[in-house]
Amino acid sequence: MQDENKIIIALDMASEEEVMALLRLLDPASCRVKVGKELFTRCGPDLVRRIGGMGFDIFLDLKFHDIPHTVNKAVAAAAELGVWMLTLHAAGGADMLRAARAAIADAEHRPLLVAVTLLTSLGEDDLVVQGIQRSPLEQVQRLASLAQECDMDGVVCSAAEAADLRKLLRKDFLLVTPGIRPQGDPANDQKRIVTPAAAVQAGSDYLVIGRPITRARAPAERLLSIQREISGNG
Template sequence: MHDPRIIVALDFPSAEDALLLVRKLNPDLCRLKVGKELFTAAGPQLIEKLTHQGFEVFLDLKFHDIPNTVASACKAAANLGVWMINVHALGGRKMLTAARDAIPQGSATKLIAVTLLTSMDQSDITDIGLQGSPEQIVLRLAQLTNDCGLDGVVCSALEAAQLRQHFGTEFCLVTPGIRPADGHVNDQKRITTPQQAILNGASYLVIGRPITQASDPLLMCQQLNSKILTAIAGLHLEIGKH
């Protein structure tokens, strides 16, 4: 079954800008991520347009509220027909379980949790009073997410190796902060290349500016995909040796 590993982050202020880019992409090569800015500006109508064009959508709204509210939001998102939605693991066990239970039986919508935002480093963690290193907190929150029956987590590619080892092959790892080897760092603290992310065990890679600001977004998508496929082949070769 066809399963594109790239999720293109549509970080645009309006539906027009997003759709302009999407026309240049191919749903066989990527999925799309709609976050808070674009969803607030364009709403569910945009999700409908994107799915109409054959794209699977990751609705990245990171729900974090009382269990009942989050459950209702997840249900509404699943009814939009999105491929994936996310919540904050810091919302706790009751909220995570309510979110999981709100997605109708047989729905194709995946539910994952955000552990720590990739922009956060040790000083941010100390500021908000969380105990432990980023790695320890991520593992603890991923364990909670897994215990509550969610499909996986958003994590930095640097954490993917440890999580993949810990949770096995079925647990879904979605990694933002991906830049091609020659890319710019921008505002992400913890970043890595597409090949390295796959080798670390990432399931899906969220890639924004390297694709959305490329002179030829489709070509960039194709090039990144071939690097990813090479990395996957290398991974299978490596597993075969053991």
């Protein structure tokens, strides 16, 4: 069954007070939320528990990338927090990804595991600097295939690559796409960006949207307008 709750709001804020002020304006049934590195580093697991206690599904975006044993323990700890979804870097390799899956094999709560393919801030020139002689799409395809082979639930990718990945991967393999900007919004530090409607049409399952909602005068209304755009009623 297709999940109609497609929008994940990125809580890219510096304080718990800012986060709580925003969440009081939102309905947990209308969106999910992302806790990333800055917020988690500042506020820690207690804030994750508090947000979960408000009824929000939490996308814990810490992009685990380490030796398999360390990632195994980190994923187990994240599962204990009750998060809905978490990220790992596909570039960590097959053993690391399989260690993440093993960490929650017998867990009471099993978060979705999604592997980051290529950060949306990176372009072809950045890959050349790293010594990778492939296009961004080729690199994404290679890492996405690896993630599927290692029993991940999905990948994080640019919506610009979603249509190609849909042809390559299982139909139930999730595509989570940051770099989403409604028509007319600034790109900021993202290079490979797509509008919400175009992302869904390309095959994205979940859209990570931050500043267009969090910095809006009326975040709940902005969320609703994006939902209408996605459904074609905008």
